Amino acid sequence: MQDLTITHVKREKGSFNMEEKHYHEQYEIYYLLTGERNYFIDKRSYHVKKGDLILIDKNILHKTTTINKKNPAHERILLQFEENSFNNLKSEMKTAQLFSIFKANKSVLNLNPEQQLWLEEKLFLLLNEKYQNNKAEHKLSLLIKFIEILIFIKRIAGSLVKENIIHPDQKHENISQIATYISQNFTEKLSLTRLAKQFNYSPAYLSRAFKEVTGFNFVEYKNNVRIKEAGKLLQQTQLSITEIASQVGYNNITHFGRIFKSYTKLSPLEYRKLKQI
Incomplete structure (x- = not known):
């Protein structure tokens, strides 16, 4: 049991x-x-x-x-x-x-x-x-x-009635919109400066507000989204690790491997072998 x-x-x-x-x-x-x-x-x-x-x-x-x-x-x-x-x-x-x-x-x-x-x-x-x-x-x-x-x-x-979707305040709603944007566009070259300009914030304010609302800093959140998707592709497809790195927004396979292992404690190849058993 x-x-x-x-x-x-x-x-x-x-x-x-x-x-x-x-x-x-x-x-x-x-x-x-x-x-x-x-x-x-x-x-x-x-x-x-x-x-x-x-x-x-x-x-x-x-x-x-x-x-x-x-x-x-x-x-x-x-x-x-x-x-x-x-x-x-x-x-x-x-x-x-x-x-x-x-x-x-x-x-x-x-x-x-x-x-x-x-x-x-x-x-x-x-x-x-x-x-x-x-x-x-x-x-x-x-x-x-x-x-x-x-x-x-x-x-x-x-x-119970449908979940209350009211955000705690306007800041939380705005940051949730940015988090959604990151989740939907994680393959692009996303930077804090670019997002701050796109959503009319200063980089310093966006950095503080994003951490306060989500608990993650910008880089942590972006990497989490990308690595989670990479793990799914490693399990469900036969794409090469180079192809997967590119599909989730990493152009350098060495950098991708280092980030992936820091989040999963496994290399991409080790992860694929373990999860496909």
Whole structure:
């Protein structure tokens, strides 16, 4: 039985920054117990507060940053898991469309107080089960509790109105537009100076604002988008590494290889061999 990857409840104080590369092949569920955060997902940011539930699909770029610098403390429960965690139940879960919650364009769910209480109770039971011994009965109990949570999320997601797409403020909306532009035009020669001129900002202001809203600096975000696409091409096509480097915006294959390895810990050739097995 494949184990679930579940982090413990953790209170984080001060400024907490995720690693530069932050997308992964696991689904992720993030529940904020206390505090508030800015959560950047794919191409836009959300103001996340106590009781909000965040759903992250596989291979989606995401990062959280502090909103209240005077009181940055927050507490979260973070769950990451792969589909093969449920191999023995996979057909039933697909029939029930439980994984569809990550693809329904509802990244942030605002739970009412009753829903918050139910979910928090279940999450703490789940975490308590995780720290028991590794007997088969505990692993089975862990899976059952987790599936119950997925069913709960699917039901409430279906009953909630369409996701609130209002941005926290105008700056967040503008930066989200720029992030979208980068994601759609990453093969071009994109520079901070060029984008600043195109969107009528000074380079210094755009650099600060982009980092504040997304949690990434401009180069980090551009490289993440490019390397994520390169990984997909390495897995799904027979294009040469030189061709892939060119298609994702790198004209120098040595530079591409160095950047790719810094984000994935593997060379492009090693990545292709590993992922195509």
